[in-house]
Amino acid sequence: xxxxxxxxxVQDNPQDDHRLKDIDVPxxxxxxxxxxxxxxxEKTFANNECPSLTKxxxxxx
Numbered sequence: 001x002x003x004x005x006x007x008x009x010v011q012d013n014p015q016d017d018h019r020l021k022d023i024d025v026p027x028x029x030x031x032x033x034x035x036x037x038x039x040x041x042e043k044t045f046a047n048n049e050c051p052s053l054t055k056x057x058x059x060x061x
Contacts, residue, residue, distance in 0.1 A: 003028070 006020040029036060039053050 007018045008020045037056060039050055
């Protein structure tokens with residue numbers, strides 16, 4: 001998932017994260033309206049019978 005943040009002004013260690021305020025992924029998804037699904041590749045591509053993918057196709061057309 002692509003993420004962005006405001007950087008802090010601390011210049012102690014350039015290898016630090018320097019995120020001013022971090023937000024967790026579920027909150028980010030709620031605020032932006034992004035929906036995320038996870039499919040197991042071996043189940044999805046091997047025999048095309050991934051239950052979660054089949055349900056998603058039926059629900060969304």
